[in-house]
Amino acid sequence: MRDNLFYSKIMRSPERWRGAQELHPIKYQKGVASVAFSGFDLLPIDQIPTAVNMTFYPSFVATNVALAGTDLSVNEAEGNGSLQTLRLMDVTMTSRAQDAADDIGNFLQGTGTGFGGKAPAGLGNIVDDGTNAATYGGLARATYSGLKAAVTAVAGGNLTLLAIRQNNNTISDGPVAPDMLVTDYNTWALFELLMTPFQRNNYSSYQDMKAGAGYQAQYWGGMEIFRDKKITSGYFYQLNREFIKFHSLKWWKGTSLSTAGKEIVGNVYGDNKYNIPSGFTWTGIIQAYNMGAINGFVIWGGQVICTAPFRNGLLTGIVNAA
Numbered sequence: 001m002r003d004n005l006f007y008s009k010i011m012r013s014p015e016r017w018r019g020a021q022e023l024h025p026i027k028y029q030k031g032v033a034s035v036a037f038s039g040f041d042l043l044p045i046d047q048i049p050t051a052v053n054m055t056f057y058p059s060f061v062a063t064n065v066a067l068a069g070t071d072l073s074v075n076e077a078e079g080n081g082s083l084q085t086l087r088l089m090d091v092t093m094t095s096r097a098q099d100a101a102d103d104i105g106n107f108l109q110g111t112g113t114g115f116g117g118k119a120p121a122g123l124g125n126i127v128d129d130g131t132n133a134a135t136y137g138g139l140a141r142a143t144y145s146g147l148k149a150a151v152t153a154v155a156g157g158n159l160t161l162l163a164i165r166q167n168n169n170t171i172s173d174g175p176v177a178p179d180m181l182v183t184d185y186n187t188w189a190l191f192e193l194l195m196t197p198f199q200r201n202n203y204s205s206y207q208d209m210k211a212g213a214g215y216q217a218q219y220w221g222g223m224e225i226f227r228d229k230k231i232t233s234g235y236f237y238q239l240n241r242e243f244i245k246f247h248s249l250k251w252w253k254g255t256s257l258s259t260a261g262k263e264i265v266g267n268v269y270g271d272n273k274y275n276i277p278s279g280f281t282w283t284g285i286i287q288a289y290n291m292g293a294i295n296g297f298v299i300w301g302g303q304v305i306c307t308a309p310f311r312n313g314l315l316t317g318i319v320n321a322a
């Protein structure tokens with residue numbers, strides 16, 4: 001299980017899904033221009049439409065949890081009776097919930113075109129200028145410029161502080177500015193390369209001469225730069241989470257399911273910041289009618305929705321730092 005940071009951030013504070021579909025307006029132009037006047041000058045009385053609705057539909061993702069009756073029988077006979085059997089089921093459910101979270105993390109990097117367009121929307125079509133996703137929310141990006149994010153291929157493949165600032169300027173206006181920077185591990189290391197010339201070593205004392213290098217965290221413009229192994233290599237996202245929300249839709253029947261389990265070690269879901277049950281429902285066990293086995297499903301429902309794509313940015317093609 002690899003680092004799934006964007007998933008953990010965006011899923012932590014979900015909004016409730018409402019209706020068969022959700023409509024979100026986006027303002028795409030100004031109305032009738034203001035006029036200067038005096039005395040009995042005629043004032044404008046026309047109206048120009050300024051907004052249009054984006055339309056979003058929920059996505060559902062299922063992860064099955066299957067156990068053979070023979071395994072359950074052997075497990076029960078090992079000494080702890082039904083409690084031992086429940087432990088086997090619990091561990092299997094937790095393991096598959098972690099698989100589901102990892103798969104959702106992959107979906108949230110994509111364009112939502114998988115499985116015949118049934119896949120959840122991801123950063124691939126949220127932060128896009130029409131290159132990969134011609135439409136967003138059912139509207140054409142070529143028609144509505146507010147649906148276009150600021151996507152910039154860095155010159156010569158070089159990540160620079162100037163490139164980050166210029167892209168940030170494009171999507172910012174005063175207090176309306178990105179609040180999250182996230183990139184892949186290698187690009188994070190390239191940013192570290194930009195920073196280290198300013199302070200190559202730290203010495204604890206003249207006599208001791210202990211030196212240290214390498215950063216635990218990095219910041220730009222007051223924002224921490226996060227790392228995520230799901231991010232496409234060479235991508236540097238500048239996101240405004242005020243306008244990017246996960247709208248959660250609970251499966252009609254079942255219980256919430258945790259992804260944390262002390263029996264399964266060595267992956268990120270043992271950390272509380274990755275144990276996000278939002279959107280996950282456990283359907284319960286279903287007995288197979290033609291075999292000695294049981295099955296069930298971890299179901300995730302909802303959609304990640306951005307109401308202002310033009311407030312987000314992306315630098316691409318990063319292979320070096322200069």
